[in-house]
Amino acid sequence: MAGIFVGAKISRESSKLIQQYVKSLNLPADAKPMPVGEYHATIIYSHTPLPIEYPLDKSPAIANAYDIRYIGAALALIIESPWLRWRIRLAKLCGYRSDYPGFIPHISLVMDPPPGLPVAWYLRPAFQILLQGEYQEEAKD
Secondary structure, three states, X not given: OOOEEEEEXXXXXXXXXXXXXXXXXXXXXXXXXXXXXXXXEEEEEEOOOOOOOOOOOOOEEEEEEEEEEEEXXXXXXEEEOHHHHHHHHHHXXXXXXXXXXXXXXXXXXXXXXXXXXXXXXXXXXOEEEEEEEEEEEEOOO
């Protein structure tokens, strides 16, 4: 059985806002920002199938971007959303056990960023992001 990935879609307007924020960071040329159409907020990422079916929610919601930091192999925008917290909690009630303990809700901005980025000096984000419901895929390696 395949694992599961569930993400929250980011609106086109919010994706453009995130892209503007990434440009404002003046990242080095070897940093490869995520393509605008690939921004998402992960809710579930597990190589283990859920024992109970997770019901997708297509409702829009708001998330607040408030920090930027490294999360695993990504430079990420840290977000807060009551809806997102609820969806993660519901996933756990469906049997979800994260492949990444200590998971923090975020939107990946740059995968495998070059070492030594001055993240502590970056302007902290302070904007809202429109989440446009969930989508589900098979978890990738």
